[in-house]
Amino acid sequence: MRWNIEYKETWLHQTNPTAKLLLFLPMFVVIVFVHNPNVLINWTIGFTALFMLFSGYRMKHVLLFFVPFLFIFISTSSSMILFGKGETTWFRLGLIHITEESFYRGVHLGFRTLLFAIFGLMFALTTKPVLLFYSLMQQAKLKPKYAYSFLAAIRLLPIMLEEFQTVHQALKVRRAAKAKGFRGKLELMKRYAIPLLSQSIRRAQRIAVAMEAKGFTSERTRTFYYEVTLGKYDVYLFVVMCVIVAVGYYMAGALPYVAIKDVR
Amino acid sequence: MQTKGLKLTDVLTTVVVAIVFGIVYKVWGPLYYAVKPLGLHLDQLIYGMWFIAATVAYLLIRKPGVALLAEVAAASGEFLVGSEWGLEVLFYGFVQGLLAELVFAAFRYKRFDVAVVSLAAVGSTIASLVLDFYKGYIDQLAWWNLTLFIGARFVGAIIIAGVFAYSLVKALEATGVTQLLRPTTKEDYDSLDK
């Protein structure tokens, strides 16, 4: 779905979007209740491998996708490393206080965020939005008015981005594209937001009217152009995920990288 | 002509507006970790931007359910254009939207002033902090650091998702586009006969 980067359709693309979402989302909760960094490191390795092998994207692009992750890894782990509580002091300078405990806790947090990011990327890169919402209507009984609103909004995305650029140019020409100070910056944001939002509101209204004029109602039962079903690939995904989770968990106990078992 | 629940126009407008903010949310990510190294939790001051879809959409459409829908839609938009935080944003979006919605519900969807939206912003802040508590071990930060962290987030949220959102919608009202969104009243019908 992203910016027309070429890819091969792999079995991950063939999975049911709703099923994929329902497999990925609970991982958030599971990960939040894991406090052993060894487990998270193993899972990160496992799911990164799954992603790299079966996302269908070229390695060059995959590595490019991972660049921002490095930033969030550092950004999420740093405050905890520098300012977290702990007993075994490694380094102290003014307010900065690095301890063994805070260090591992920080790294653990970094891996957590990394895992969430990998799940997000894996989902986004292997799911077509149109099929996601068709699937949500068919498998999760999402009301059509919500599904089609999302699809209409996604269709407007490139138009809105283009409009943003035009507004930017127009303000530049009138020398109104810069502002000083916090208040000025907020005023500037308004200056961009007003034309974009008002245009979007009008367009949304018109599209809604046009949709109803084309016979859209919530009352009648509708047929679907795309029939999205569950299939064997969903079972594959389920099994693969179970294996990675179980093996990663077991190996963390059997062959730990670090001695700490609980970072709290 | 009021039907039960949100009409297609309401849903579509909410989602489209929210997706605009979804892009802002996405752009906000790099900005957020760019200001992070600047100092001690200065980044928390701009965290409130991630709550703004709920309050703006509520002030625009003024109907039950809109705040939650907007925040979820904005998070989905952020996610779909490739957020660095991945699926996590959906959880945050849902919980932040839910708390904002509860604040509006507590006032029976009758108040649209700056105080109520600021309270909703506070609600969203609490929601995000609860998730951070579980996800980010924020209770394990040194106490002075934690205080700074939480304080900055509340202040930023009230300024951005409360006061700024309110003034943004006021400015939008001046353009006349919001006329399309507001339900008609009995007086409007009565004036047909005058």
Place this chain on the structure above:
Amino acid sequence: MIHIEQLRLKFPGAEKRLFTDVSLSIKKGEKVLLLGPSGCGKSTLLQVMAGIIPRSIDVPMKAKKLHIPNRVGYVFQDPDAQFCMPYVDEEMAFVLENLGVPREEMNEKIAHMLQRVRLRLPHVHVPIQTLSGGMKQRLAIASVLALEPDVLCLDEPTALLDEEGTKTVWETLKEVAEDRTVVIVEHKIDHILDFVERIILFNEHGEIIADGSTNEIFSTYCSFIAEQGIWYPDVWETYEKPKTAQQPYVQADVLLHVQSLRGFRQKEEKIAVDELKIYAGEWIAITGENGAGKSTLLQSLMKLIRTEGDIYWQQQPLTNDELLYDNIAFVFQNPEFQFVTNRVDDELAYAFRLEKRSEHEVAEEVERLLERFHLNEHRHLHPYQLSMGQKRRLSVAASVTERHHILLLDEPTFGQDAKNTFALLEWLEAYRQQGKAIVMVTHDERIVSQFATRRWVIENGKLVADEPIAPRMLVRGGMG
């Protein structure tokens, strides 16, 4: 087919009712044109006839009798605001889904509908965004036809299209609407006069002032129609352009000179020109097909996008881009995008305040502009609350100051009625007479042949012609 008796309608918050006791009826198979000045409520009435008001848009209204057809096909003005799906086939399928058509039958139906509007595509799964405006409107017609409507309502379906798109859309509509009832709201009527049989004429108060056959209305009300700024067929023939138009300007210095200029979008080269010169007192028209790179050329001249090449301002190499903004004004296609304040008078004052002029001086300048551009009555309004024509005037008035020497305009007459178009052209001509240069992207050949002094033709991102235009006198003629 349609029967309305004593319709009353008022927008919430409006001062006056839009309609007071309007009655009309339309018989099966009739082809009717609703004609009147902007803001008279034609489109609103069309929406009432289609049941859109009050079903989808909640506007207070009541009528003694209201008989409207069950199945109405409605084609809207804005090609970008009537689709909800990203691909052609998906959009068509959306309508079929609404009707509950079984999935197996959809592909065949989609192909059939597209065929009927002559929308030939390499494949049905084509992104709607890649279609031209005219193709998008034909897609809209195709999806409406799937509803098997009794009545077709056409709400300025070609207002936002170029000449070519307008022609093909009307050709298509005439074909598919032959045996249906059709109600049309339209300002550019040259293409449809042979198609509509009946015209209902409104005045600015939303009252019907005439209702009769096309010929009858045109012979009786021709001066009224002309006053309303409607684009009727002979409008250019009856128009008297300023005497100075196309006369060469005496003191022609080179203002802007560019050499091997190339403009990029993302990393792609979108426009390349070897050499261009803009002289004082010129009126240059940029023409070429949609997507040829006309707007991109304007943006490159102003360095709004990434460019390479040499730019000279009054013989001096350009040292900083700010110099361009100081000397060149740019009027965008959508005026709203250029507004930066909340009031008409503040908008006009903005440029002067930026120059740090005294408030007293600013006030004087603003008064002068309000007068000059007929915006005095609306000075307290928000710029967005103005009509199309007023917005355009404001955007010109606010962007152009005395410092500027060149004015770039991107299709400034697009979607404007005849009255506003002529007013703008006349103002531009007077501006040119002060020794300023005008560079304007346009699709309107009439403007080129009647006002421009030079023409640049753009094709596939290249300048293929740079030719002077000889002044042409108009043959005066009456209305046809």
